[in-house]
Amino acid sequence: MFEVRNYPEMSWSLSRHKTMLTCLRKYAYDYYASHNGWLHNADSLARQTYRLKKITNLEMHFGSVVHELIYQIIQRVLKNQEIPSEEAVVDEIRHQLNRSFIESTKKEHLWQHRPKHYTMLHEIYYSQTNQLPKGKIDKITDRLHTTVSNFFASRSFSDVLNKSEMRFMESEKFRYMKVDGIKIFIVMDLLYKDLTQGNWVIVDWKTGKSSEEDRNQLALYALYLQQKHNIDSLDDIVIRNEYLLDGTHVDHQLKEQDLVNVQRLYGISLEQMQNLLINPNENIPKPIEQFSMQEDPRICARCNYQELCFPSTP
Structure with a gap:
């Protein structure tokens, strides 16, 4: 049942982490x-x-x-x-x-x-x-x-059409796993098990270009899948980026170090987020004035909150 809370529940995601690093006021x-x-x-x-x-x-x-x-x-x-x-x-x-x-x-x-x-x-x-x-x-x-x-024409849609050899899971929804009681949100575009190969396949459709953050995103997917379906070996997980601009796909086989890296990132990031609170137990933030504003006008020009940060903005 939906409950009105004075303050939101603390959670974590890569997009939240990126926002915090980009501009604390926007965060x-x-x-x-x-x-x-x-x-x-x-x-x-x-x-x-x-x-x-x-x-x-x-x-x-x-x-x-x-x-x-x-x-x-x-x-x-x-x-x-x-x-x-x-x-x-x-x-x-x-x-x-x-x-x-x-x-x-x-x-x-x-x-x-x-x-x-x-x-x-x-x-x-x-x-x-x-x-x-x-x-x-x-x-x-x-x-x-x-x-x-x-x-x-993509490889993954071909797998979808060949659905008798695949077992599909609900994927295009907000999903989360819990670490130390805190939800880590993950969104997967497509998730299925290839019954002929015995592998789990996670698909991420890309309408833009690749970025340096992709690998951390992929590692979160793998962590979630391991936790949800008790998968012992990373060799049983294939994570595929489908680049729809150029019609290519890349299958990633992650290493244990990738999972260690993203867990370390999460731990450091969450500590930084909690330092922005006056009451971590209730997730009560410090006053808005203590969240510093971005000083790069190029970033500000793309921000949704221009009229709040610069009240003269129409």
């Missing part, structure tokens, strides 16, 4: 000031912060739309339902992107009241022009057909 807004901002009786700062937290940008929104449609397609395959054509998927992505533009430019009043149910694009909210940068439009347009085509 405070994301994980504390916005808490309960969805409630009708929330104070004005909580409502405003929660609303701003929900802002997205064109690239992120594109990736979210693609991931959701991939999930829906895979579910249709597993339920023996008709699979949409590539062109139909492209049209649906284009439709959703157009809808997000309309919501951002013509339905801001609805987004203000229900930010979870309407899309607001960062490029629109902070530009005052009601126009998206042409370069971004061109980039997404170039990616659209390529991404969809490469998904249908």
